Amino acid sequence: MAADRAAPTGGGGVPEPLEAAAAVRSAVADAHRREWAYVLAATARVAGDLDLAEECVQDAYLAALDAWTKQGVPNSPGAWLTTTARRRALDACRRQRTLRDKLPLLIDPEPAVEDVDSSLTPPDPFTALETRASPPAASSSPVPSNVPDDRLRLIFTCCHPALAAEAQIALTLRLVCGLTTHQIAHAFLVSEATMAARVTRAKKKIAAARIPYRVPEAGELPDRLRAVLAVVHLVYTTGHTDPTGADLMQRDLAACAIDLARMLRALMPDEREVRGLLALLLLTDARAQARTDARGRLVLLEEQDRRVWNQDQIKEGMSLIPQALRGGRPGRYGIQAAIAALHAEARTYQDTDWPQIVDLYDVLMRVWPSPVVALNRAAARSMVYGAQAALAEIAELEQHSAAGVASRADRPFAGYRYLPAAKADLLRRLGRNAEAVKEYRAALALTEGAAEREFLLRRLRELGADG
Amino acid sequence: MAEYMILLFDDETAWASASPEEYDRMLKAHGRFAEQCVELGGKIINSNALQPTTTATSVRGDVVTDGPFAETKEALGGYYLIDAADLDQALAIAKLVPVLKGGVEVRPIMVF
Numbered sequence: 001m002a003a004d005r006a007a008p009t010g011g012g013g014v015p016e017p018l019e020a021a022a023a024v025r026s027a028v029a030d031a032h033r034r035e036w037a038y039v040l041a042a043t044a045r046v047a048g049d050l051d052l053a054e055e056c057v058q059d060a061y062l063a064a065l066d067a068w069t070k071q072g073v074p075n076s077p078g079a080w081l082t083t084t085a086r087r088r089a090l091d092a093c094r095r096q097r098t099l100r101d102k103l104p105l106l107i108d109p110e111p112a113v114e115d116v117d118s119s120l121t122p123p124d125p126f127t128a129l130e131t132r133a134s135p136p137a138a139s140s141s142p143v144p145s146n147v148p149d150d151r152l153r154l155i156f157t158c159c160h161p162a163l164a165a166e167a168q169i170a171l172t173l174r175l176v177c178g179l180t181t182h183q184i185a186h187a188f189l190v191s192e193a194t195m196a197a198r199v200t201r202a203k204k205k206i207a208a209a210r211i212p213y214r215v216p217e218a219g220e221l222p223d224r225l226r227a228v229l230a231v232v233h234l235v236y237t238t239g240h241t242d243p244t245g246a247d248l249m250q251r252d253l254a255a256c257a258i259d260l261a262r263m264l265r266a267l268m269p270d271e272r273e274v275r276g277l278l279a280l281l282l283l284t285d286a287r288a289q290a291r292t293d294a295r296g297r298l299v300l301l302e303e304q305d306r307r308v309w310n311q312d313q314i315k316e317g318m319s320l321i322p323q324a325l326r327g328g329r330p331g332r333y334g335i336q337a338a339i340a341a342l343h344a345e346a347r348t349y350q351d352t353d354w355p356q357i358v359d360l361y362d363v364l365m366r367v368w369p370s371p372v373v374a375l376n377r378a379a380a381r382s383m384v385y386g387a388q389a390a391l392a393e394i395a396e397l398e399q400h401s402a403a404g405v406a407s408r409a410d411r412p413f414a415g416y417r418y419l420p421a422a423k424a425d426l427l428r429r430l431g432r433n434a435e436a437v438k439e440y441r442a443a444l445a446l447t448e449g450a451a452e453r454e455f456l457l458r459r460l461r462e463l464g465a466d467g
Numbered sequence: 468m469a470e471y472m473i474l475l476f477d478d479e480t481a482w483a484s485a486s487p488e489e490y491d492r493m494l495k496a497h498g499r500f501a502e503q504c505v506e507l508g509g510k511i512i513n514s515n516a517l518q519p520t521t522t523a524t525s526v527r528g529d530v531v532t533d534g535p536f537a538e539t540k541e542a543l544g545g546y547y548l549i550d551a552a553d554l555d556q557a558l559a560i561a562k563l564v565p566v567l568k569g570g571v572e573v574r575p576i577m578v579f
Contacts, residue, residue, distance in 0.1 A: 070479040098567075162558070209573075210553045210554050212554065220555075
């Protein structure tokens with residue numbers, strides 16, 4: 001045990017203080033990324049209140065810096081942090097019995113809390129105190145199997161439909177991923193005060209309206225899971241496209257989303273769409289390095305250097321797809337993942353299996369009919385039937401979507417920057433440069449992100465025009 | 468258990484122009500709702516329908532004005548005060564409340 005706990009050293013001697021401190025800091029940082037959700041979810045059940053739970057977990061991570069420097073990094077940092085955070089939460093609850101009376105909802109009397117704690121870690125001086133302060137534990141079972149499920153309770157609570165979509169995302173990043181309010185505010189381009197208010201309001205609603213801390217029952221699970229997957233997907237796309245920022249990639253958000261998808265997959269191994277989403281994120285993320293050049297400029301799929309695609313991510317993503325599609329009508333994420341897989345497999349853009357991609361978009365349109373999918377399908381069809389046919393299809397889409405909608409702003413494509421961009425690309429391929437310039441300018445007017453603006457300006461310059 | 472107020476917002480003109488058959492149908496639907504509420508494990512503590520907003524008077528400070536506080540197409544027309552285990556149960560019950568054209572709002576009761 002002692003050997004495991006010591007920070008790694010060169011010659012087996014006493015670790016240099018600086019080196020040891022750095023090792024502890026990195027162990028705490030690692031535990032923060034890996035175990036935050038686990039620790040918070042387990043603590044929330046004892047604390048009965050997310051605010052208190054969060055405070056106790058933050059305290060536990062701070063305490064770890066000091067304790068691990070003195071005693072070495074424990075074998076199971078997550079268990080150490082959970083025990084410490086839950087103990088603090090229990091102390092706070094005991095001091096403040098009224099809190100329990102006011103907010104009894106998150107408190108789950110089974111299994112006995114002390115029992116869970118003692119099963120996670122060897123006895124220590126605190127155990128005696130806790131045993132004295134609480135009724136004798138009824139069961140002597142080992143780690144209860146429902147302990148990891150606390151993370152599911154946490155994410156379903158964060159993504160409860162009674163919370164606004166923006167609050168769901170903020171809460172998930174804050175409580176499940178452990179990001180700071182500052183980081184989340186930065187990612188979503190709002191002030192820290194605005195984001196703090198958003199998080200506080202959401203937490204207050206959870207407590208005041210008694211949003212239950214539980215995994216939904218089978219009947220409501222599909223709808224509720226859809227909301228969770230949408231949040232994870234949005235976290236990824238926010239990191240991936242960064243619609244208004246200067247950086248094309250916000251790697252932190254993308255990494256958070258993949259971590260979330262992995263966690264969901266581990267906790268709900270039978271859910272096909274969870275599998276599909278993880279596959280989609282991995283296959284999309286595999287291309288991340290190739291999406292920008294050395295100067296940070298956007299590189300389209302067609303022009304990407306496929307040699308720098310992350311083959312490990314591609315392999316992992318591909319391995320998830322068969323089961324994501326098997327057994328009944330495939331879902332939105334499974335189909336999107338299958339499309340991403342066909343791109344990942346292709347040696348070149350031209351070599352891509354476009355007919356099959358078109359087929360998959362047809363299936364996707366039935367599962368998830370949306371103007372965005374229709375536009376993507378038209379772009380894929382242009383690779384099979386030519387740019388002219390795709391242009392005609394897009395024109396039809398525009399007409400169709402405008403019919404029956406009174407106001408221009410209500411049309412599905414209104415303000416959608418990829419519509420003029422797609423048309424511009426097709427017109428450019430057909431050599432209709434003057435019309436292409438007009439559409440590129442229209443796309444530019446709708447685009448705020450620096451990388452995408454730069455790309456459109458580059459295209460315009462290639463056509464001998466300016467913005 | 469916690470108390471929730473379910474506020475029924477509906478189109479008053481639809482109610483005003485409802486046929487006797489439709490009126491009767493809605494009354495029966497509310498009777499059925501009361502049974503369903505119990506089946507779902509909730510309890511109706513109190514409920515009432517309100518006279519239309521033409522009878523409303525708003526008071527802000529010393530100023531008294533004719534009409535409801537917020538002038539919208541869908542007006543507060545009645546309420547149920549219910550007892551439910553949590554928001555999920557309250558929402559499950561709220562989904563069963565019969566309304567003609569509008570919808571309902573669910574608000575937890577403040578506990579002091």
